[in-house]
Amino acid sequence: MKTTPKRMCVSCRGLFDKKDLIRFVRTPEGDIVLDRTGKRSGRGAYVCDNPDCVKKCAKSKMLNKTFKMFISEDVYAGLIADYDAGKQ
Numbered sequence: 120m121k122t123t124p125k126r127m128c129v130s131c132r133g134l135f136d137k138k139d140l141i142r143f144v145r146t147p148e149g150d151i152v153l154d155r156t157g158k159r160s161g162r163g164a165y166v167c168d169n170p171d172c173v174k175k176c177a178k179s180k181m182l183n184k185t186f187k188m189f190i191s192e193d194v195y196a197g198l199i200a201d202y203d204a205g206k207q
Contacts, residue, residue, distance in 0.1 A: 126165040129181045130172040140165040141173070143198065145186045151194050153201040162186060173202050 124137040142154040144161040152159070164185040166176050176182065177195040 128167045128172055129164050129185050130166050130176040130179075131169075133167065135165075135167065137165070139168060141168050141202065143182060145188070149188075151182065151186065151190055151198065153198055153205070155205060170202075170206075173199060 125134050126137045126140055127134050128140060137157065142157050142159075142163045142165055144152050144154045144159045144163050146152060146159065146161040154163070157163075164182060166172050177199055180190065180195070182195075183190050
């Protein structure tokens, strides 16, 4: 029997199945993008598919620490907009 990979949410620190999380990716070019497929190349960070966790991640700027780089407010606003657009 094959086990499902587990990942930790950077916001709430809960352990979930990989397929239940949203992946944010720092691409090799240095851009931060939302990856709903989980297959884009680059360094990934996972967040619960919960609006509260996504907003907490943006408010606390948790991706700055995860990706070890400065991420502007505009990028966080864009990531939240992409997340909201995908939920509808």
